[in-house]
Amino acid sequence: MPHSLSGRAETAMQARVLxxxxxxxxxxxxxxxxxxxxxxxxxxxEVGRLAEIGLAHETGPAVSRGxxxxxxxxxxxxxxxxxxxxxxxxxxxxxxxxxxxxLATEHxxxxxxxxxxxxxxxALEAVRRLLRDLGVEHPMxxxxxxxxxxxxxxxxxxxxxxMPGWDGYPxxxxxxxxxxxxxxxxxDVNVMAVGERHAGVARHARDFLFxxxxxxxxxxxxxxxxxxxxxxxxAGDIGHMQVRGDGRRCVCGNLxxxxxxxxxxxxxxxxTAAALRGRSPVLAEMLxxxxxxxAEDIGTAVARGDLEAATLLRESGQRVxxxxxxxxxxxNPGLIVIGGRVSGLGHALLxxxxxxxxxxxxxxxxxxxxxxLSELPERGxxxxxxxxxxxxxxxxxxx
Amino acid sequence: MPHSLSGRAETAMQARVLxxxxxxxxxxxxxxxxxxxxxxxxxxxEVGRLAEIGLAHETGPAVSRGxxxxxxxxxxxxxxxxxxxxxxxxxxxxxxxxxxxxLATEHxxxxxxxxxxxxxxxALEAVRRLLRDLGVEHPMxxxxxxxxxxxxxxxxxxxxxxMPGWDGYPxxxxxxxxxxxxxxxxxDVNVMAVGERHAGVARHARDFLFxxxxxxxxxxxxxxxxxxxxxxxxAGDIGHMQVRGDGRRCVCGNLxxxxxxxxxxxxxxxxTAAALRGRSPVLAEMLxxxxxxxAEDIGTAVARGDLEAATLLRESGQRVxxxxxxxxxxxNPGLIVIGGRVSGLGHALLxxxxxxxxxxxxxxxxxxxxxxLSELPERGxxxxxxxxxxxxxxxxxxx
Numbered sequence: 014m015p016h017s018l019s020g021r022a023e024t025a026m027q028a029r030v031l032x033x034x035x036x037x038x039x040x041x042x043x044x045x046x047x048x049x050x051x052x053x054x055x056x057x058x059e060v061g062r063l064a065e066i067g068l069a070h071e072t073g074p075a076v077s078r079g080x081x082x083x084x085x086x087x088x089x090x091x092x093x094x095x096x097x098x099x100x101x102x103x104x105x106x107x108x109x110x111x112x113x114x115x116l117a118t119e120h121x122x123x124x125x126x127x128x129x130x131x132x133x134x135x136a137l138e139a140v141r142r143l144l145r146d147l148g149v150e151h152p153m154x155x156x157x158x159x160x161x162x163x164x165x166x167x168x169x170x171x172x173x174x175x176m177p178g179w180d181g182y183p184x185x186x187x188x189x190x191x192x193x194x195x196x197x198x199x200x201d202v203n204v205m206a207v208g209e210r211h212a213g214v215a216r217h218a219r220d221f222l223f224x225x226x227x228x229x230x231x232x233x234x235x236x237x238x239x240x241x242x243x244x245x246x247x248a249g250d251i252g253h254m255q256v257r258g259d260g261r262r263c264v265c266g267n268l269x270x271x272x273x274x275x276x277x278x279x280x281x282x283x284x285t286a287a288a289l290r291g292r293s294p295v296l297a298e299m300l301x302x303x304x305x306x307x308a309e310d311i312g313t314a315v316a317r318g319d320l321e322a323a324t325l326l327r328e329s330g331q332r333v334x335x336x337x338x339x340x341x342x343x344x345n346p347g348l349i350v351i352g353g354r355v356s357g358l359g360h361a362l363l364x365x366x367x368x369x370x371x372x373x374x375x376x377x378x379x380x381x382x383x384x385x386l387s388e389l390p391e392r393g394x395x396x397x398x399x400x401x402x403x404x405x406x407x408x409x410x411x412x
Numbered sequence: 413m414p415h416s417l418s419g420r421a422e423t424a425m426q427a428r429v430l431x432x433x434x435x436x437x438x439x440x441x442x443x444x445x446x447x448x449x450x451x452x453x454x455x456x457x458e459v460g461r462l463a464e465i466g467l468a469h470e471t472g473p474a475v476s477r478g479x480x481x482x483x484x485x486x487x488x489x490x491x492x493x494x495x496x497x498x499x500x501x502x503x504x505x506x507x508x509x510x511x512x513x514x515l516a517t518e519h520x521x522x523x524x525x526x527x528x529x530x531x532x533x534x535a536l537e538a539v540r541r542l543l544r545d546l547g548v549e550h551p552m553x554x555x556x557x558x559x560x561x562x563x564x565x566x567x568x569x570x571x572x573x574x575m576p577g578w579d580g581y582p583x584x585x586x587x588x589x590x591x592x593x594x595x596x597x598x599x600d601v602n603v604m605a606v607g608e609r610h611a612g613v614a615r616h617a618r619d620f621l622f623x624x625x626x627x628x629x630x631x632x633x634x635x636x637x638x639x640x641x642x643x644x645x646x647a648g649d650i651g652h653m654q655v656r657g658d659g660r661r662c663v664c665g666n667l668x669x670x671x672x673x674x675x676x677x678x679x680x681x682x683x684t685a686a687a688l689r690g691r692s693p694v695l696a697e698m699l700x701x702x703x704x705x706x707a708e709d710i711g712t713a714v715a716r717g718d719l720e721a722a723t724l725l726r727e728s729g730q731r732v733x734x735x736x737x738x739x740x741x742x743x744n745p746g747l748i749v750i751g752g753r754v755s756g757l758g759h760a761l762l763x764x765x766x767x768x769x770x771x772x773x774x775x776x777x778x779x780x781x782x783x784x785l786s787e788l789p790e791r792g793x794x795x796x797x798x799x800x801x802x803x804x805x806x807x808x809x810x811x
Contacts, residue, residue: 220643232742236635243744244619247777254738255772257654267772339653339738343631345642373654373666378646 026051030059031407034069034088035112035400036211041075041083053083060086068092068410088112093147094403095155095192097136098204098394101125101175101228104132106139107395108147113211113403115392117143125160128178129187137191154195154406155188156398158204160229165246168198174264175228195409197402201225201394202249203240205387206233208397209350213389218348222340223387224251225353226333228277232340251340252276256332271336275329277355280308283325293321312358326358330365337366337384338373345378352387359386425450429458430806433468433487434511434799435610440474440482452482459485467491467809487511492546493802494554494591496535497603497793500524500574500627503531505538506794507546512610512802514791516542524559527577528586536590553594553805554587555797557603559628564645567597573663574627594808596801600624600793601648602639604786605632607796608749612788617747621739622786623650624752625732627676631739650739651675655731670735674728676754679707682724692720711757725757729764736765736783737772744777751786758785 029049033040037048042060046053063069068089075083092111098104102125107118119139123132136157144152161173168185170176189196206223209215215223215235223233230252234241242248252272253265263270273279284306288296295314300306314322337349349370351363367384374382387393428448432439436447441459445452462468467488474482491510497503501524506517518538522531535556543551560572567584569575588595605622608614614622614634622632629651633640641647651671652664662669672678683705687695694713699705713721736748748769750762766783773781786792 234742236640241635243777244746245744245777245779247774248742248744250741250744250774250777251738253772253774254741255656255734257656265774335654336738339650339735340742342649342653343633343647343739343742345644345647345649347643373652375646375649375652375664378642378644378649380644 025408026055027059027063027410028404028407030056030063030086031068031088031410032404034086035403035407038112039072039085039087041085043075043078043083045086056086057084063410066410068407093144093149093152094399094406095140095144095152095194096204096395096398096402097140097155097157097188098201098391098398099125099132099136099157099159100201100394101160104136104139105391105395106136106143107392107399108140108143108149108152109396109399111403113396113399115395116147118392118395119143120391125176126178129182129184133184133187133191137188140192152192152194154197154399154402155192156197156199156204156400156402157184157188158199158201158394158398159184160201160227162247162250163198163200165197165199165242168196170198195402195406197398197405199240199398199401200231201227202231202233203242204394204397204401205352205389206235206350206397207240207400208389208393208395209233209352209387210235210238210397211400212396213350213387213393214385215348215350218346220344220346221348221350222249222344222346223350223352224333224337226275226277226351226355227353230272230276230333230353234344251336254336254339256335258332271332275332275355277308277353280311280325280329280355281306284308284311284314284322287321287325293319295319296322308355309357312361315358315361323361326361327365330362331369333362334366334369335373337370341370341374341378341382346382349382349384350387351384352389352393356386424807425454426458426462426809427803427806429455429462429485430467430487430809431803433485434802434806437511438471438484438486440484442474442477442482444485455485456483462809465809467806492543492548492551493798493805494539494543494551494593495794495797495801496539496554496556496587497600497790497797498524498531498535498556498558499600500559503535503538504790504794505535505542506791506798507539507542507548507551508795508798510802512795512798514794515546517791517794518542519790524575525577528581528583532583532586532590536587539591551591551593553596553798553801554591555596555598555603555799555801556583556587557598557600557793557797558583559600559626561646561649562597562599564596564598564641567595569597594801594805596797596804598639598797598800599630600626601630601632602641603793603796603800604751604788605634605749605796606639606799607788607792607794608632608751608786609634609637609796610799611795612749612786612792613784614747614749617745619743619745620747620749621648621743621745622749622751623732623736625674625676625750625754626752629671629675629732629752633743650735653735653738655734657731670731674731674754676707676752679710679724679728679754680705683707683710683713683721686720686724692718694718695721707754708756711760714760722760725760726764729761730768732761733765733768734772736769740769740773740777740781745781748781748783749786750783751788751792755785 088111103122185198232249253270258269263273287293288300487510502521569578584597631648652669657668662672686692687699
């Protein structure tokens with residue numbers, strides 16, 4: 014069936030043209046041909062088909078590079094994607110254009126434990142509000158990240174420990190039906206890693222790790238520019254790797270998991286214990302004032318000169334560093350980005366992570382390895398989610 | 413430059429045709445077209461060009477599948493590759509055909525510490541002997557694996573700890589010049605992983621890990637069917653990941669590296685200490701007989717009911733299992749193959765590795781995860797080395 018086969022190849026080429034325009038902006042036909050290694054004539058035909066279905070169009074003559082003048086091509090200006098980043102304690106929704114520039118976002122507080130009906134209801138309200146304000150009638154796709162393991166193929170959470178009531182819930186299909194467009198579901202760490210690759214410090218990295226330290230700890234793995242999910246979609250689950258410890262029991266049942274020491278929940282507990290046992294006057298004062306402590310309070314206490322808080326921060330950073338050192342040995346990445354709420358503890362935490370990781374890894378692997386904090390605020394998840402669905406939409410658009 | 417661009421695409425297609433024939437044997441033009449998603453006519457043209465340069469040819473009509481009868485295509489019967497697997501204490505050389513079937517091998521003992529001139533000299537003698545016996549005048553390429561870090565792009569070892577005198581030595585270019593054909597240099601673990609993928613238990617795995625336990629410990633990482641080398645080519649260096657321990661100093665200078673407990677050298681030292689300190693009568697007897705002990709002797713002692721040897725084996729397996737558990741969490745592979753000399757300790761070691769790894773990893777990642785021993789004897793490295801150079805040769809053949 015040579016004819017249908019050639020049809021499939023064309024489709025792939027159209028998706029690649031769209032991805033180039035999404036990632037690099039308007040390009041001339043000549044530039045597209047060079048990037049995709051096909052002739053200008055082929056590009057012309059592909060762009061013609063994309064124009065028919067309203068996804069891309071020619072915008073006029075390109076600046077001459079000598080020789081015959083080429084024609085500029087751009088994505089359709091009215092493409093809109095929706096990104097939803099659901100966290101444990103709140104969610105961010107956003108709307109982007111075809112190049113994933115964020116046009117508007119809204120942050121909505123809300124506990125994930127209220128269950129999928131309530132949380133997705135709130136998310137959809139916010140999305141519809143944004144779409145109405147922006148005058149968007151038909152978003153082209155919606156991407157969503159949730160703080161737990163996901164079956165990417167089926168679009169459902171799988172036994173997510175922090176998300177009671179979400180196990181097996183058809184998140185992807187619910188959003189697709191409600192918004193009348195294709196949807197993609199992934200875990201929050203993967204979504205953040207993809208956002209970092211599109212618009213953050215990892216923009217030029219092909220093989221990198223995004224380590225998220227929030228309530229839990231996870232890692233997005235990017236190989237040759239694409240997300241690596243592993244055979245069951247649970248690659249990057251580093252929160253339960255074993256670290257040096259005193260035999261602390263993790264919620265997963267094992268001993269000495271990283272998350273049991275360095276996750277946001279564990280740090281908040283340690284801070285509370287330090288306050289209650291009289292080891293930290295600053296944390297005790299903050300606890301008395303507010304009735305509870307968070308991981309971020311440790312940073313405040315450190316800034317106020319609290320020694321016990323500094324110890325907590327140091328030990329946490331060293332344990333993350335121990336795991337990061339192992340990942341450096343195994344994966345030899347070109348960049349490690351640290352993100353998530355706890356990364357708000359900032360450069361003191363980063364210094365400990367770096368110190369341990371560099372000390373424990375071989376020089377060849379760490380010689381040029383930057384370990385840096387994410388510079389994307391919370392819209393990183395929105396951009397990543399939008400990007401994931403954009404790839405699906407582009408691939409499917411012309412079949 | 414549409415013309416040269418289209419030329420480059422054709423070249424890639426020819427390399428893909430050759431790789432299909434190498435990996436799957438003779439195929440009809442129709443089958444090739446389906447596998448590569450191009451028309452039968454395109455395949456015909458590609459095969460014509462490959463026939464001109466003597467790499468592939470049509471062998472006659474295919475069995476009819478209904479409709480027009482297709483034509484069978486095969487690699488040229490006289491393609492020969494050389495594979496050289498250099499270990500710490502000896503080397504194996506082999507000659508394969510185009511599909512990497514091993515036609516002859518030779519094992520040559522020899523200490524890698526004698527340096528590159530001596531060791532490569534011995535290797536070349538053996539290669540020339542095999543080629544002469546087989547009547548091969550012009551091998552198409554030579555692949556070689558060495559037990560240390562390699563700069564793949566430059567074809568030289570980089571500060572290899574077990575290989576004094578080899579740092580920066582032009583191994584690849586020396587072999588290419590001496591044998592008059594393209595050469596490729598990689599580390600032994602990568603080469604063994606590639607051999608496992610081509611002809612071993614990983615034949616049908618796309619994402620898997622090959623853990624080699626020899627004098628040192630390393631890991632080959634295969635992502636989507638291809639070797640993942642990391643940004644500096646040192647991915648898979650798991651021998652220096654940190655494990656539970658009593659503060660033992662590793663040769664690398666750090667404390668509690670996996671290799672310092674579970675590598676072949678460490679196990680031999682532990683066995684010797686057990687023999688000398690009267691904790692193991694069986695090992696003491698073996699030491700008295702032969703004057704030294706190896707890691708494999710522990711297996712013999714276990715088989716003879718020695719309790720201390722059983723403890724050494726168990727603790728070693730548990731530490732490998734601890735690291736493997738971390739890799740499962742991070743990489744979520746579909747298969748883990750355990751190979752290398754120490755894997756000769758067999759199923760008792762494997763049971764400990766499995767026990768620890770399954771216990772410490774999340775059910776989603778281990779539900780269907782086989783952890784198995786390599787079934788390839790020492791020719792695995794030869795096949796892998798030959799395969800690596802075959803890809804280079806195929807890619808370059810028609811440029």
